[in-house]
Amino acid sequence: MVSFRRLEVTIVTVSPAADESPATDRPPLDSTALSADGALLPGLRVEVVEETGSTNALVAERARAGEPEGLVVVAEHQTAGRGRLDRRWETPPRAALTFSVLLRPSVAPASWPWLPLLAGHAVGKTLRAVGHDAAVKWPNDVLIDGRKVAGLLVERVDSPAGPAAVVGIGLNVSTSRQELPVPEATSLALEAGGAPDRTALLVDLLATLGESYAAWQAGGAAAEARLAESYAAACDTVGREVRVDLPAAQTLHGRATGVDSRGRLLVEHDGTTTAVAAGDVVHVRAQERPQD
Ligand SMILES: O=C(O)CCCC[C@@H]1SC[C@@H]2NC(=O)N[C@@H]21
Numbered sequence: 001m002v003s004f005r006r007l008e009v010t011i012v013t014v015s016p017a018a019d020e021s022p023a024t025d026r027p028p029l030d031s032t033a034l035s036a037d038g039a040l041l042p043g044l045r046v047e048v049v050e051e052t053g054s055t056n057a058l059v060a061e062r063a064r065a066g067e068p069e070g071l072v073v074v075a076e077h078q079t080a081g082r083g084r085l086d087r088r089w090e091t092p093p094r095a096a097l098t099f100s101v102l103l104r105p106s107v108a109p110a111s112w113p114w115l116p117l118l119a120g121h122a123v124g125k126t127l128r129a130v131g132h133d134a135a136v137k138w139p140n141d142v143l144i145d146g147r148k149v150a151g152l153l154v155e156r157v158d159s160p161a162g163p164a165a166v167v168g169i170g171l172n173v174s175t176s177r178q179e180l181p182v183p184e185a186t187s188l189a190l191e192a193g194g195a196p197d198r199t200a201l202l203v204d205l206l207a208t209l210g211e212s213y214a215a216w217q218a219g220g221a222a223a224e225a226r227l228a229e230s231y232a233a234a235c236d237t238v239g240r241e242v243r244v245d246l247p248a249a250q251t252l253h254g255r256a257t258g259v260d261s262r263g264r265l266l267v268e269h270d271g272t273t274t275a276v277a278a279g280d281v282v283h284v285r286a287q288e289r290p291q292d
Contacts (some may be wrong), residue, residue, distance in 0.1 A: 173196065
């Protein structure tokens with residue numbers, strides 16, 4: 001099991017406001033500090049690559065070849081970054097934190113759907129710890145003030161060494177308004193008037209993720225019940241009118257009322273509650289609600 005200690009990291013502002021033209025002075029990650037044999041992050045092996053197609057693809061390949069859990073690959077630039085539902089995830093070089101973590105959870109596969117929620121929750125906690133008003137959007141996004149700042153893509157990989165999960169995280173750090181793909185997205189720099197140091201932020205993110213992962217693996221059903229409560233409290237989706245596009249081209253409209261002990265979103269409509277295991281959620285404004 002991966003276990004790595006909590007680190008106190010000071011996040012310093014180093015870049016100009018991202019609202020202006022794209023920053024040209026984006027400092028590289030400190031790969032020496034990150035890769036120093038787990039010195040900063042015991043239990044993890046961090047590799048920084050200048051450019052790759054997708055860190056999820058790269059880590060999945062390593063998982064198939066038998067790599068043990070704890071590998072983290074961070075890319076300064078992805079040329080074919082993958083998002084959920086076959087979407088693309090594009091960020092300019094050094095403007096984001098784009099990385100993937102290889103895990104081999106010992107818990108039953110039925111519990112694995114917790115992984116994206118657990119990881120998104122860890123990103124939200126880390127951002128709140130450095131002063132951002134971050135919330136999670138079920139199941140895979142992290143928002144600041146209703147705008148998406150981070151997305152997660154968790155993929156299962158089968159290998160002779162057993163099943164693995166690749167947890168991919170993309171967090172917009174110094175991305176300017178004009179570099180963002182949609183107006184509903186944001187970056188830390190846009191929210192705070194300057195970008196944090198990405199190395200320190202990555203260390204903090206990985207430490208928080210490691211803590212949550214260890215507690216989940218060790219805690220069984222009680223830990224999942226606690227996680228459901230804590231996730232729901234940090235979830236911007238809960239309490240909202242939502243439209244959920246379900247995998248079988250069906251759509252569900254209703255009010256999100258909570259998250260159950262399996263991580264499913266509970267959606268209430270006409271007195272009936274549906275537990276949603278997978279779907280694309282839209283937070284619906286009142287005027288967009290369908291006529292009953
Ligand atoms: O919001 C989404 O749809 C998920 C985006 C996930 C992007 C990250 S960036 C690091 C990792 N590598 C990928 O190709 N995708 C994930």
